[in-house]
Amino acid sequence: MHLMEQLDPSETWTDAARRAAQRERLAAMLPEVVRTNPFYRAKLGESATVEAWPELPFTTKTELSLDQAAHLPFGTNLTYPPDRYTRLHQTSGTTGQPLRILDTAESWTWWKESWRSIYRAAGVTAADRVFFCFSFGPFIGFWSAFAGAEHIGALAISGGAMSTQERAAAIVATRSTVLVCTPTYALRLADVAVEAGIELSRSGLRVSVHAGEPGASIPATRSLIEGAFGVAAFDHTGATEIGATGFSCSARDGVHLIEREFVAEIRSDDGGVADEGEGELVLTNLGRWGSPAIRYRTGDRVRAVRSACSCGRTLVKLEGGILGRVDDMLTVRGVNVFPSALEGIVRRFDEIVEFRIEAYIERGMDALRCTIEPRAGADAAGLARAVGDAIHRDIGVRAALDVVEPGSLPRFELKARRFSRRREVETV
Ligand SMILES: [Zn+2]
Structure with a gap:
């Protein structure tokens, strides 16, 4: 063509x-x-x-x-x-x-x-x-x-x-x-x-x-x-x-x-x-x-x-x-990560309708939390495990995975805001 x-x-x-x-x-x-x-x-x-x-x-x-x-x-x-x-x-x-x-x-x-x-x-x-x-x-x-x-x-x-x-x-x-x-x-x-x-x-x-x-x-x-x-x-x-x-x-x-x-x-x-x-x-x-x-x-x-x-x-x-x-570049345990790279992983799972990713500090280390919203009826636990494994395999970092009910994350018409960063120390 x-x-x-x-x-x-x-x-x-x-x-x-x-x-x-x-x-x-x-x-x-x-x-x-x-x-x-x-x-x-x-x-x-x-x-x-x-x-x-x-x-x-x-x-x-x-x-x-x-x-x-x-x-x-x-x-x-x-x-x-x-x-x-x-x-x-x-x-x-x-x-x-x-x-x-x-x-x-x-x-x-x-x-x-x-x-x-x-x-x-x-x-x-x-x-x-x-x-x-x-x-x-x-x-x-x-x-x-x-x-x-x-x-x-x-x-x-x-x-x-x-x-x-x-x-x-x-x-x-x-x-x-x-x-x-x-x-x-x-x-x-x-x-x-x-x-x-x-x-x-x-x-x-x-x-x-x-x-x-x-x-x-x-x-x-x-x-x-x-x-x-x-x-x-x-x-x-x-x-x-x-x-x-x-x-x-x-x-x-x-x-x-x-x-x-x-x-x-x-x-x-x-x-x-x-x-x-x-x-x-x-x-x-x-x-x-x-x-x-x-x-x-x-x-x-x-x-x-x-x-x-x-x-x-x-x-x-x-x-x-x-x-x-x-400004959105994250450095997680020495690895430079852009939100688009994480999107590229999460979107491989078509049972995920929406997602959020948050970077924060845990015990002095950069960490990631990924919140996923599966389609109704999807195997949520299996999906969370698979996404976590894919992030670890492709980027080399462990992300904490949360699953929320269908329909709970906001939808976007214009620019989506799926990534956020918290600077303060997370106390676990
Ligand atoms: Zn070209």
């Missing part, structure tokens, strides 16, 4: 071609931004140039948040006068106050063009009907995905303000072919449809595109989704303050970044910066001059590789998608 895929010329750039193209965009953008954007003029200096790139400081979300709090309502990361902007979206605020971000008509078109790359890689075309399981709140992801579907000529269908069962029925009734939602919500939708006697695996769905969590890049989670809907499931990465940044391709073993529109740098644990390797992903967007993100520390831990992909693209690939938030 992928041999027939039409690639954008930027998707097969050599390293030299990529660097030259990105440099040209930066050389055009930087003077314009530092001339009129108060935030970046103060941060980078009025004479910042692309030649000085390695010396330019990083940007953090905390800086943008503090700036916005001090300069309400929009902060000073604005390159143009307020009346030039046409859309306002905000971050989810899971890590503090929501951040308001403005887009111009031009940068909104830029969002839609990024979505063209994402849909193309998933094989979505103008002939598709794309169903969005979202409430269309203030976050940008769903709005941009919706506009992007319309932009490529597909039929974009809103599933806003519907119950989960109504959405399942609407997917069948509209003969939708593409499903867009979080991985967690896809699994919930599948469960609700089964209970309601709606056979989504026999609907017209053939592709699903997921974001908000790394699930679609976690093999066990992806195969649950693919089995429930009869689709090929694709991952997508993006953030309100940066853009629609990447997508999984036919190889589906990671996420390619759209390097036509983003400069990707990897900040390693020792503070060094490279264009591949393991560390924190640092991104610069090239097409959102009105509210740019320049050397923005995403807080995402990634393993970036530059080698030919079976899909034909030379775009950098984040192996296994985003591994986790930098």
Whole structure:
């Protein structure tokens, strides 16, 4: 299938071609931004140039948040006068106050063009009907995905303000072919449809595109989704303050970044910066001059590789998608563990409907507790034992296992919060 895929010329750039193209965009953008954007003029200096790139400081979300709090309502990361902007979206605020971000008509078109790359890689075309399981709140992801579907000529269908069962029925009734939602919500939708006697695996769905969590890049989670809907499931990465940044391709073993529109740098644990390797992903967007993100520390831990992909693209690939938030990395008895690795184990057991994982300190040692909610009728004790064994075998740590009654753990529509960390000493 992928041999027939039409690639954008930027998707097969050599390293030299990529660097030259990105440099040209930066050389055009930087003077314009530092001339009129108060935030970046103060941060980078009025004479910042692309030649000085390695010396330019990083940007953090905390800086943008503090700036916005001090300069309400929009902060000073604005390159143009307020009346030039046409859309306002905000971050989810899971890590503090929501951040308001403005887009111009031009940068909104830029969002839609990024979505063209994402849909193309998933094989979505103008002939598709794309169903969005979202409430269309203030976050940008769903709005941009919706506009992007319309932009490529597909039929974009809103599933806003519907119950989960109504959405399942609407997917069948509209003969939708593409499903867009979080991985967690896809699994919930599948469960609700089964209970309601709606056979989504026999609907017209053939592709699903997921974001908000790394699930679609976690093999066990992806195969649950693919089995429930009869689709090929694709991952997508993006953030309100940066853009629609990447997508999984036919190889589906990671996420390619759209390097036509983003400069990707990897900040390693020792503070060094490279264009591949393991560390924190640092991104610069090239097409959102009105509210740019320049050397923005995403807080995402990634393993970036530059080698030919079976899909034909030379775009950098984040192996296994985003591994986790930098802050979410657990060190359990000397082993670095990301929540996504634990999800990858728990999701292999399809009798587990929901789960929680908590890291804590026990007698001075890092420890894990995993709470699982089995399906009604499942062998709960056997399941707990099997999950505990799998975690021990794959990660090398013993986790305490708790089993709760069916229906007791909360369900999520947006980003799931399944992982938590307690710092205080556990007294047992
Ligand atoms: Zn690929």
